[in-house]
Amino acid sequence: xxxxxxxxxxxxxxxxxxxxxxxxxxxxxxxxxxxxxxxxxxxxxxxxxxxxxxxxxxxxxxxxxxxxxxxxxxxxxxxxxxxxxxxxxxxxxxxxxxxxxxxxxxxxxxxxxxxxxxxxxxxxxxxxxxxxxxxxxxxxxxxxxxxxxxxxxxxxxxxxxxxxxxxxxxxxxxxxxxxxxxxxxxxxxxxxxxxxxxxxxxxxxxxxxxxxxxxxxxxxxxxxxxxxxxxxxxxxxxxxxxxxxxxxxxxxxxxxxxxxxxxxxxxxxxxxxxxxxxxxxxxxxxxxxxxxxxxxxxxxxxxxxxxxxxxx
Amino acid sequence: xxxxxxxxxxxxxxxxxxxxxxxxxxxxxxxxxxxxxxxxxxxxxxxxxxxxxxxxxxxxxxxxxxxxxxxxxxxxxxxxxxxxxxxxxxxxxxxxxxxxxxxxxxxxxxxxxxxxxxxxxxxxxxxxxxxxxxxxxxxxxxxxxxxxxxxxxxxxxxxxxxxxxxxxxxxxxxxxxxxxxxxxxxxxxxxxxxxxxxxxxxxxxxxxxxxxxxxxxxxxxxxxxxxxxxxxxxxxxxxxxxxxxxxxxxxxxxxxxxxxxxxxxxxxxxxxxxxxxxxxxxxxxxxxxxxxxxxxxxxxxxxxxxxxxxxx
Numbered sequence: 248x249x250x251x252x253x254x255x256x257x258x259x260x261x262x263x264x265x266x267x268x269x270x271x272x273x274x275x276x277x278x279x280x281x282x283x284x285x286x287x288x289x290x291x292x293x294x295x296x297x298x299x300x301x302x303x304x305x306x307x308x309x310x311x312x313x314x315x316x317x318x319x320x321x322x323x324x325x326x327x328x329x330x331x332x333x334x335x336x337x338x339x340x341x342x343x344x345x346x347x348x349x350x351x352x353x354x355x356x357x358x359x360x361x362x363x364x365x366x367x368x369x370x371x372x373x374x375x376x377x378x379x380x381x382x383x384x385x386x387x388x389x390x391x392x393x394x395x396x397x398x399x400x401x402x403x404x405x406x407x408x409x410x411x412x413x414x415x416x417x418x419x420x421x422x423x424x425x426x427x428x429x430x431x432x433x434x435x436x437x438x439x440x441x442x443x444x445x446x447x448x449x450x451x452x453x454x455x456x457x458x459x460x461x462x463x464x465x466x467x468x469x470x471x472x473x474x475x476x477x478x479x480x481x482x483x484x485x486x487x488x489x490x491x492x493x494x495x496x497x498x499x500x501x502x503x504x505x506x507x508x509x510x511x512x513x514x515x516x517x518x519x520x521x522x523x524x525x526x527x528x529x530x531x532x533x534x535x536x537x538x539x540x541x542x543x544x545x546x547x548x549x550x551x552x553x554x555x556x557x558x559x
Numbered sequence: 560x561x562x563x564x565x566x567x568x569x570x571x572x573x574x575x576x577x578x579x580x581x582x583x584x585x586x587x588x589x590x591x592x593x594x595x596x597x598x599x600x601x602x603x604x605x606x607x608x609x610x611x612x613x614x615x616x617x618x619x620x621x622x623x624x625x626x627x628x629x630x631x632x633x634x635x636x637x638x639x640x641x642x643x644x645x646x647x648x649x650x651x652x653x654x655x656x657x658x659x660x661x662x663x664x665x666x667x668x669x670x671x672x673x674x675x676x677x678x679x680x681x682x683x684x685x686x687x688x689x690x691x692x693x694x695x696x697x698x699x700x701x702x703x704x705x706x707x708x709x710x711x712x713x714x715x716x717x718x719x720x721x722x723x724x725x726x727x728x729x730x731x732x733x734x735x736x737x738x739x740x741x742x743x744x745x746x747x748x749x750x751x752x753x754x755x756x757x758x759x760x761x762x763x764x765x766x767x768x769x770x771x772x773x774x775x776x777x778x779x780x781x782x783x784x785x786x787x788x789x790x791x792x793x794x795x796x797x798x799x800x801x802x803x804x805x806x807x808x809x810x811x812x813x814x815x816x817x818x819x820x821x822x823x824x825x826x827x828x829x830x831x832x833x834x835x836x837x838x839x840x841x842x843x844x845x846x847x848x849x850x851x852x853x854x855x856x857x858x859x860x861x862x863x864x865x866x867x868x869x870x871x
Contacts, residue, residue, distance in 0.1 A: 267760060269760060269764040400764070400767050400771060402765065402771075402780070402783065403765075408768070408780075440757075441755055441756065442753065442756050443754075444751065444754050447762065447763075448580045451759075451766040454763040454766055455581060455714065455766040456712065456714035459714075463722075471720060477756075477759070
């Protein structure tokens with residue numbers, strides 16, 4: 248059996264408009280690339296070969312990938328350790344599941360190298376521990392799709408109940424990542440603890456509508472359901488130009504547009520790659536017109552999730 | 560063309576646990592039976608031949624069926640009027656859509672007799688006006704399924720967006736109607752205007768989960784999703800014995816159990832007719848053990864909705 252793997256773990260869009268804390272989907276790009284290497288020596292060692300993320304914590308207990316892997320190892324108790332060599336890293340604080348991608352990569356890679364003592368789905372709770380370090384909350388709406396691929400509904404956290412939802416083949420995401428920082432903790436802190444019942448009713452109409460639209464291949468219903476009346480109005484305050492960027496996306500043909508995760512990235516869903524490319528360009532140029540350099544990504548929904556390649 | 564129809568309009572279960580104000584489904588029984596008769600004289604006349612509901616308002620503007628029909632007639636402006644002769648009436652205040660059944664029957668019957676100037680789906684907004692008279696709110700989660708049949712998601716009220724959801728063939732409802740009165744207005748008045756965000760998240764996980772379970776034919780997921788953490792804990796206070804009846808239903812094998820509409824009826828969904836019959840019996844005997852006479856109904860989901868028969 249190979250002693251090391253190159254693991255590719257994808258970026259993810261969580262919340263998906265109305266589905267705050269309960270929905271997410273995986274992208275084909277960007278992704279983390281981490282070499283996971285089995286070592287005789289027990290424990291976890293982290294090496295940063297990204298060249299783009301000099302401040303990455305190298306102590307396992309402060310690193311989302313390290314903490315998730317340690318939690319997994321404490322459960323499986325193998326007679327070995329692991330090195331984690333980060334090669335490519337999704338930019339932290341982007342709102343497209345950077346910490347989730349790392350947590351999933353480490354746990355998935357180690358489980359593969361140990362001959363899969365646990366099933367893929369059963370790795371989720373260890374990956375969630377990485378999220379607890381990153382954001383203070385062990386949420387599953389990024390690690391779920393990064394691990395399992397596709398569009399994931401987290402129906403419940405206690406007990407954990409994760410459901411994969413089929414999506415239309417044509418569906419394509421466009422994401423822009425303006426180069427500003429929004430800390431997940433801050434994005435959580437500004438939320439109100441109470442919401443109006445009438446807004447909550449609208450929100451659960453939209454979560455139910457989005458699931459129905461995805462499963463019925465009803466593009467119109469998907470678009471109408473991509474509407475967050477509770478979180479977006481508050482969090483969008485942290486993203487300069489949000490309103491204009493959203494307007495540009497919808498004018499360019501996006502089915503819907505909202506904040507990805509806790510931001511600052513903004514995602515759209517679209518009826519084709521061609522529309523997604525136009526929409527990405529429209530959003531990017533709107534941000535850049537107000538002086539904010541912006542990365543953009545176009546991706547179909549990644550139904551595979553994290554994957555590993557044998558390397559010598 | 561026939562000048563009169565016997566219209567059968569079904570009882571409905573609204574809310575369906577987590578789906579407060581946005582979900583409902585139609586039953587095969589009980590139902591309203593109303594003769595809708597075209598008359599030369601304009602206007603609406605109401606006759607009560609039920610024998611069981613002596614206090615039925617006969618002035619069209621105070622009768623949910625009358626008001627819905629008047630709203631429809633004001634739109635279509637036919638050169639005739641209608642008599643509404645009530646033959647069988649679902650008991651008002653039952654929580655299984657008594658007012659919705661009547662509103663739907665009148666509008667549907669008149670539209671049929673006029674040669675269907677409007678499509679079935681387009682009758683919904685007139686039927687909703689009947690609901691406004693009955694409960695002060697023009698909700699659609701009873702009139703939707705009574706008119707269209709099946710399991711209905713009301714994604715949005717403004718604009719009105721109604722989606723039919725496929726359900727597993729085996730699914731069967733058991734409903735008990737304890738003979739106590741809960742007024743819809745009271746059941747609305749005791750609700751809080753604000754809810755905790757953490758509860759709302761759980762609720763929209765369950766609405767999304769229920770839609771996914773129904774469309775995937777996943778009986779387990781349906782059961783796990785039939786869980787209302789916001790409305791049921793408050794409204795169940797108005798139903799003596801609720802906790803014990805729910806426990807009896809779940810012990811007898813129900814997938815889930817909650818209040819039907821604004822109560823006092825309680826519904827369950829079940830994996831077969833046989834289970835539904837056991838569950839209905841268990842619930843009914845639990846109510847009767849505390850001295851509350853109780854009607855029970857067992858019904859598959861009625862995919863057809865309101866229907867009309869030509870009579871001489």
